[in-house]
Amino acid sequence: MNFVILDLEWNGAYSKKSHKFVNEIIEFGAVKVDEQFNILDSFSMLISPQIGKKLNSRVAQLTHITTEELMDSHNTFTHVLSKFRKFLGDSVLLTWGTSDILTLMENCKYYLGEEKLSFMTTYCNLQSYCEYMLGHNDKSRQMGLSTCAEQIGVSSEGLELHRAFDDAMFSLLCFKELFDFSKIKEFIEVANDEFYRKITFKNTVLYDVRNPLIDKKEFYICCDKCGKKARKKSKWVVKNRSFRAQFKCNKCRREFEGRITFRLKYEGVTVDRRVVEKNSSASKEKTKCVFSILKKQNSNSEK
Numbered sequence: 001m002n003f004v005i006l007d008l009e010w011n012g013a014y015s016k017k018s019h020k021f022v023n024e025i026i027e028f029g030a031v032k033v034d035e036q037f038n039i040l041d042s043f044s045m046l047i048s049p050q051i052g053k054k055l056n057s058r059v060a061q062l063t064h065i066t067t068e069e070l071m072d073s074h075n076t077f078t079h080v081l082s083k084f085r086k087f088l089g090d091s092v093l094l095t096w097g098t099s100d101i102l103t104l105m106e107n108c109k110y111y112l113g114e115e116k117l118s119f120m121t122t123y124c125n126l127q128s129y130c131e132y133m134l135g136h137n138d139k140s141r142q143m144g145l146s147t148c149a150e151q152i153g154v155s156s157e158g159l160e161l162h163r164a165f166d167d168a169m170f171s172l173l174c175f176k177e178l179f180d181f182s183k184i185k186e187f188i189e190v191a192n193d194e195f196y197r198k199i200t201f202k203n204t205v206l207y208d209v210r211n212p213l214i215d216k217k218e219f220y221i222c223c224d225k226c227g228k229k230a231r232k233k234s235k236w237v238v239k240n241r242s243f244r245a246q247f248k249c250n251k252c253r254r255e256f257e258g259r260i261t262f263r264l265k266y267e268g269v270t271v272d273r274r275v276v277e278k279n280s281s282a283s284k285e286k287t288k289c290v291f292s293i294l295k296k297q298n299s300n301s302e303k
């Protein structure tokens, strides 16, 4: 089994054709390795943009790529993609997080009218794999590549980060450090219909208490010190899309804020509970009382 780690750079450009912004890919960088991490081949190509002729300043600053360089490459997306297709072959495609593969899909749709990456047979989200290997359990916060590298002592020395090929190399170094053949198998997905449904699923935060997907039984908070259920001292309010209320742990004699976030994911609804020390983030943002909505809903159902 061979692995291809891919990284892309793109530029946000407004398309007059489709009347929307497109993340136009301007650079492909990839490296191919075998199971022993021998480098078999590498891939690095720039693309002359066709939608946004000028790089936006943030991208130019981050990548140090110039518009002239891109224009001088005389490569179209379609040309680079066909080269990459051959490069990939039947290897497993890996990207750090899903944004690169989603952007690749977006460009394939724009230029070729194809919804799926017909040339890809198997895919692995390297970020999910590394998070798993490092026991990163906070599903609401994704781990960045630099954070991962820091944790495992992988240095980016000599690499020019935010350029596609070097970012792919940096991802490879982390992958190599955390490689476990029996574990990686569980993260390799076959690119079938279900895979595309899952990868394009838009996760949403549910914060309307009337939403039937929100289970009222989930509205509780346990003390983070002793684990006992805490006593609610205030009404639930919605703030920054999470439900919040004041709590007291009778055993530990401490008061804190409890926060609950419901997320609708492809796999179902996840419930995230947090305990926030009092006065740790006193903010004056507008709050919306949900208790009244709950009551109203109850009175409606009694009718």
Ligand SMILES: [Zn+2]
Residues within 6 Å of the ligand: 223, 224, 225, 226, 227, 228, 249, 250, 251, 252, 253
């Ligand atoms: Zn306690």
